[in-house]
Amino acid sequence: MRQVSTDQLTRLRAELAAAEHATKVVPLAHLTLDEQSLSKGRIQVAGNEVKASPEFFSSLGRLLKLNSALTKEFLKNEDGKIATSLINGLKEYRSSHGKGDVMLIANPQSRELVDICEPKRYSRMTNESVLDLTERILTESPKMLIETIDFNQGGGRLAINLLNGNEIGFPKAGKDEYFKFGFSIVQTRKGTHTEMYNQRLVCSNGMRASLGSGAIGGNSSLNFTESFKLQGTGVEEIRNFLNHVEEMKKHDFVPGAFQTTLNQAVDTRASIAEVERALHLAQGRVDEQDQALRKQFSDAIGYKYFDGYADALARVVKKGYDPARLGDKQRAFIRTGQSVWDVVNSLTYLGSNNSGIPIKQKHELKFEAGQLFAKGCNGGYDLQFAQLAAL
């Protein structure tokens, strides 16, 4: 398993401190735009000319409640005169209606302003303090380790991915399926928050494979984030943040929605539409130039990993229907012999292991697995509520 070493962390600490965005609270009235501000990317702060990125102007537009489409259009057309008049007018209005101060955020490397917000909306802790908190968490949870640290200097985004040593099995997931759960401390430009994080360990055939970060296969868009935002940097806010970590620890960092969704995925039959989407995606990623071999690999994916699909089609034909003429909705109503969890497993297996079938862009299969899995806690699987039709 990957782990960030103490030496790496020490080096990173210095790098993160150096890259920290500089901030300052100034009266909104101190910002001045001229006709060339948008085209030249610059504004005046208390009479000093300062470089400003396009993102800064977008944020300024949002702050002044300027229509975002209009801001984009101004930026695109570099329509300085009208934009400046409008922004300056709005600025004057906002200044006299309570929006007295604003927080300016600057990238010290590029020496330009990259963002602006109301000071009360800025609840980001510095990277160094976040690392202090991380060290405290690690001391209090000896089984925890830093698995990876993702850092985007330009965007100011930092994610410290912490993983708990405990391997968690779920009765319905299969006896060889284990998960490790943890959480990420995520730094955005204006805030600090936690997101759930997990790694799945597949132990079949004695093999152990990491499926990457995220709920399933690095899919951060899943609804298991159980995000918790730091509300400020005072003692009480820090305590609430650490209390939240303590609460997660009590549940071995397993998100509440995860087990429920897993049970749903195991208990729900996948529809023809769901299997077909997974099958076609996998078949489309076969990395073989030779047509004959390519077909053999595609067929193998069908009968080895998505066997429920062919069986379901055969059943449809036997009942007198033409599968080619079924619409999307009809496909979503017909069950296959595979559970949703089987389909997720097949996708993640093909996306992570050496199955003997040459596959390119494997991460897309893992991503798709995550999307399919997450349907259980979003809109629901195609047949998740099928039994209700019989009520």
Place this chain on the structure above:
Amino acid sequence: MVEITGGKKERLIRGWINDEHEGQPPGGSVKVLLQDFMTIYPESGVSYSSFNGVLKKVETEAGIETDHSVVDEPQVRPFEFEVVKVEDMEFPNFGLFTTGKKIDELFSDHEKGGGIYGGTVNIVIGESGVGKSTVMLDTLSAIRAQNPDAKVLYVSSEMTRNDILFYYKKTPAIGKVPTLLLMNYVSDGNLVKALEQAFSGEHDIILLDSYQDVIVKLKEVQGWRSTRAESWLTALMIDAAEKKGCAVLAIQHMTKGGTYVGSTYLKHATQAMVEIRFDISGHRYVEFSKNRRGGSGVGKRLYYSLDDNGDVVYDTRRFEDTESMRVIEDRETDRRQDLNAKFEELFIKKPADGHSVEEPAPVENK
């Protein structure tokens, strides 16, 4: 005694003669007598002529003639303030009393873990039901356990003998604390004497429960006005602390809005203000909002709960956790200041006169 008759003002003057002069028409300058009267009833609106008239009337009723001529009126001496050197001053022996509990660190900054200093008046405020009496009685009980020679006294103005039995069952700590029940002295008119004796300097630590209730009783039993009752009781407590080295803990009520009630004089004359409150989650904590003997403990919350025996258990771990979080907070504040300085260094040029651009140079008066 003088009969209480007449209009409102006359009745007030007649009552004053009974209270302050044992029912005998007083002699001496009418002007001075009126000044004495007005210190007690400053808002009575009694004029010199009406005061003089009532005095004459009372003398006639009593069949005596009193000499009101000004004899040997003291010469007004020029005011001189006294400059003192602390090393030449004499002080009572201020003891230090420890409970052996975490709250010691809040009571004072004494190098050996804090504790309550003698010679201090500490006001304890908190909303009803939060546990002001419980925490303070636990403190007294713990002091007795740590310092068997310490003379502690719990002065309860609200509880009767029967009440205290029920309170003892709930809070066994009170069983070990010598207690004065003021209710016993309300009916026989000895309330003032009982209080004077309690604060005479015989005890090292006195817990008064509660200041406000004693004021109410002084008003009702003695017929005193609020200002007189407050200034008398406050002076009694301050004297006990200043002159006799006593540590006084006085429980005070709060308004429904959660703020201190009582005289501003008391608030400023006390060494410490202890607040016992519920947080937004309903957990109880002790926090000093003022402490002249322990500035480092001010603003720090010490959470507590009650164990099965009714003893106060302080959440020491949480307190220490908070302190370590305060370190993180302080470092974070420093780092943010650095980032602010970095911003200024990168973008904001200081004008030649050295003033920051956000602090314009002062305009000179021409």
